[in-house]
Amino acid sequence: xxxxxxxxxxxxxxxxxxxxxxxxxxxxxxxxxxxxxxxxxxxxxxxxxxxxxxxxxxxxxxxxxxxxxxxxxxxxxxxxxxxxxxxxxxxxxxxxxxxxxxxxxx
Amino acid sequence: xxxxxxxxxxxxxxxxxxxxxxxxxxxxxxxxxxxxxxxxxxxxxxxxxxxxxxxxxxxxxxxxxxxxxxxxxxxxxxxxxxxxxxxxxxxxxxxxxxxxxxxxxxxxxxxxxxxxxxxxxxxxxxxxxxxxxxxxxxxxxxxxxxxxxxxxxxxxxxxxxxxxxxxxxxxxxxxxxxxxxxxxxxxxxxxxxxxxxxxxxxxxxxxxxxxxxxxxxxxxxxxxxxxxxxxxxxxxxxxxxxxxxxxxxxxxxxxxxxxxxxxxxxxxxxxxxxxxxxxxxxxxxxxxxxxxxxxxxxxxxxxxxxxxxxxxxxxxxxxxxxxxxxxxxxxxxxxxxxxxxxxxxxxxxxxxxxxxxxxxxxxxxxxxxxxxxxxxxxxxxxxxxxxxxxxxxxxxxxxxxxxxxxxxxxxxxxxxxxxxxxxxxxxxxxxxxxxxxxxxxxxxxxxxxxxxxxxxxxxxxxxxxxxxxxxxxxxxxxxxxxxxxxxxxxxxxxxxxxxxxxxxxxxxxxxxxxxxxxxxxxxxxxxxxxxxxxxxxxxxxxxxxxxxxxxxxxxxxxxxxxxx
Numbered sequence: 001x002x003x004x005x006x007x008x009x010x011x012x013x014x015x016x017x018x019x020x021x022x023x024x025x026x027x028x029x030x031x032x033x034x035x036x037x038x039x040x041x042x043x044x045x046x047x048x049x050x051x052x053x054x055x056x057x058x059x060x061x062x063x064x065x066x067x068x069x070x071x072x073x074x075x076x077x078x079x080x081x082x083x084x085x086x087x088x089x090x091x092x093x094x095x096x097x098x099x100x101x102x103x104x105x106x
Numbered sequence: 107x108x109x110x111x112x113x114x115x116x117x118x119x120x121x122x123x124x125x126x127x128x129x130x131x132x133x134x135x136x137x138x139x140x141x142x143x144x145x146x147x148x149x150x151x152x153x154x155x156x157x158x159x160x161x162x163x164x165x166x167x168x169x170x171x172x173x174x175x176x177x178x179x180x181x182x183x184x185x186x187x188x189x190x191x192x193x194x195x196x197x198x199x200x201x202x203x204x205x206x207x208x209x210x211x212x213x214x215x216x217x218x219x220x221x222x223x224x225x226x227x228x229x230x231x232x233x234x235x236x237x238x239x240x241x242x243x244x245x246x247x248x249x250x251x252x253x254x255x256x257x258x259x260x261x262x263x264x265x266x267x268x269x270x271x272x273x274x275x276x277x278x279x280x281x282x283x284x285x286x287x288x289x290x291x292x293x294x295x296x297x298x299x300x301x302x303x304x305x306x307x308x309x310x311x312x313x314x315x316x317x318x319x320x321x322x323x324x325x326x327x328x329x330x331x332x333x334x335x336x337x338x339x340x341x342x343x344x345x346x347x348x349x350x351x352x353x354x355x356x357x358x359x360x361x362x363x364x365x366x367x368x369x370x371x372x373x374x375x376x377x378x379x380x381x382x383x384x385x386x387x388x389x390x391x392x393x394x395x396x397x398x399x400x401x402x403x404x405x406x407x408x409x410x411x412x413x414x415x416x417x418x419x420x421x422x423x424x425x426x427x428x429x430x431x432x433x434x435x436x437x438x439x440x441x442x443x444x445x446x447x448x449x450x451x452x453x454x455x456x457x458x459x460x461x462x463x464x465x466x467x468x469x470x471x472x473x474x475x476x477x478x479x480x481x482x483x484x485x486x487x488x489x490x491x492x493x494x495x496x497x498x499x500x501x502x503x504x505x506x507x508x509x510x511x512x513x514x515x516x517x518x519x520x521x522x523x524x525x526x527x528x529x530x531x532x533x534x535x536x537x538x539x540x541x542x543x544x545x546x547x548x549x550x551x552x553x554x555x556x557x558x559x560x561x562x563x564x565x566x567x568x569x570x571x572x573x574x575x576x577x578x579x580x581x582x583x584x585x586x587x588x589x590x591x592x593x594x595x596x597x598x599x600x601x602x603x604x605x606x607x608x609x610x611x612x613x614x615x616x617x618x619x620x621x622x623x624x625x626x627x628x629x630x631x632x633x634x635x636x637x638x639x640x641x642x643x644x645x646x647x648x649x650x651x652x653x654x655x656x657x658x659x660x661x662x663x664x665x666x667x668x669x670x
Binding site: 009012013016017020024055059062065 | 223409413
């Protein structure tokens with residue numbers, strides 16, 4: 001797991017562009033925290049990626065107009081704890097007699 | 107007090123916009139209402155995709171920002187292919203889309219779509235305008251980002267009520283970007299490292315892409331290449347950057363590149379890349395791409411570096427600065443004698459097997475056509491076999507003389523793009539080469555050609571197939587020609603006449619002789635030099651293939667050639 005810390009100006013769509021750079025590669029995001037205070041803003045993202053993907057992602061993020069800085073580091077315990085419940089892709093569960101599933105509520 | 111629409115148009119004029127392409131509709135009507143007297147010429151196409159490809163044609167031919175206008179909902183979604191096309195090929199474009207009234211956004215109102223959201227990953231920058239006061243600043247920033255660095259598409263989505271409202275207008279805005287850490291560019295110091303790499307190289311080569319042309323540093327690049335005198339080749343978007351007659355030039359590289367270019371790209375030990383993305387059509391199998399090579403990458407967009415593998419020396423910055431800096435250092439440097447390598451790479455045993463294309467009538471036809479076209483011609487190619495044949499036979503040194511959808515590969519691109527090119531270059535001969543499949547994807551733009559009486563010379567290479575797909579089906583799917591048969595095509599000559607455009611049909615047999623008969627020569631001359639729009643349908647063999655071909659997933663050295 002790698003932690004990415006992306007500093008950006010909070011303009012329209014910048015956070016979404018940061019996240020779509022990940023989703024277009026079919027990667028899951030076990031943990032993301034975007035801090036909405038201060039300027040620049042900061043997104044902390046935890047990803048399970050290889051060295052080549054790290055390079056590609058960092059370059060894609062740098063190419064976003066309002067991204068100011070991208071750093072890669074070791075995940076904090078908080079990030080790992082936040083992502084601990086994540087166990088890869090999960091299909092929507094079916095509705096059961098005992099409760100309403102996410103899919104049923106959609 | 108001015109209406110938002112009037113402010114919008116004044117701000118476009120402040121960005122030197124004189125020509126826009128579009129299609130009106132409900133949400134964008136206030137902008138159209140204000141067009142008269144704005145100093146901006148609007149070209150009505152017959153489909154929004156036609157408008158955006160025409161805007162691309164204008165931008166690609168001139169280097170200026172192209173502007174496309176559409177209404178909300180389906181008008182905006184019809185722009186999406188063009189936006190993706192402009193992103194891939196680095197075309198500066200500003201797309202203006204009407205949006206439903208601001209109070210209705212998010213209510214699934216009539217013709218409402220989330221244009222901002224759906225184009226997010228295709229645009230370089232985009233804005234949903236949130237008040238009439240924002241209009242000048244949004245336009246200034248949008249045009250800045252469309253032009254800046256690696257050019258690209260921008261979307262400005264504006265709710266219709268802001269176009270109708272009135273406000274005091276104090277003049278167009280100016281945008282100044284805030285600096286950021288990632289904006290650090292190469293200084294001249296890289297040249298020393300590069301000279302060292304050259305001094306130890308035994309088989310250096312140069313690859314020229316679109317970035318070299320977009321930088322405007324073509325004279326400097328040509329002078330540098332003359333100095334280096336190493337085997338050189340171009341991507342499809344790099345065509346025209348290198349003088350074709352240069353003794354070190356090997357032609358186009360990649361999936362349908364020349365034998366010599368692909369072999370040199372496979373065998374080199376030092377690869378100088380000038381503004382190219384190194385996509386899969388250029389590299390073949392990435393794991394076997396240039397296996398012995400160290401890569402030096404001149405690139406304005408850091409996002410393009412290390413995509414295939416890590417380069418030895420990344421040189422980030424505008425090639426207009428980095429090429430001259432390198433050239434200056436090369437002039438005083440002592441470099442090895444590469445004549446032995448040059449003799450191998452440019453040798454006769456690597457020349458094209460059929461240099462006159464005598465066994466391939468379409469190639470012969472294109473040679474006849476291109477050879478007769480005036481020096482100032484701009485050739486547009488659609489997407490498919492004819493595109494690759496045209497690229498292989500393009501032999502001009504005009505950097506903006508060959509225009510095609512190279513990255514996205516959008517069929518239907520060429521005809522509307524030719525409209526934009528001809529309007530931007532009224533004195534040029536604009537030669538639009540399409541296939542029978544792609545031509546029908548935007549055939550409605552014949553009406554635009556006729557309405558404006560644009561003397562575009564349109565060619566349909568008609569093999570009654572989706573030829574490139576059929577070629578792949580033949581070679582890799584055991585001739586299972588699934589849904590590629592177009593033998594029930596309409597009569598293009600009659601369709602053209604219905605649009606009141608002259609049309610003629612010739613058969614490939616007329617170019618089997620070398621030279622062609624005076625009658626055939628006369629048909630081609632009249633076609634090229636007519637002051638009117640003209641269509642020429644070239645009937646060719648249904649199963650002709652484009653060679654050489656590097657199969658998908660193969661190394662560049664594993665080319666297929668025409669069967670004996």
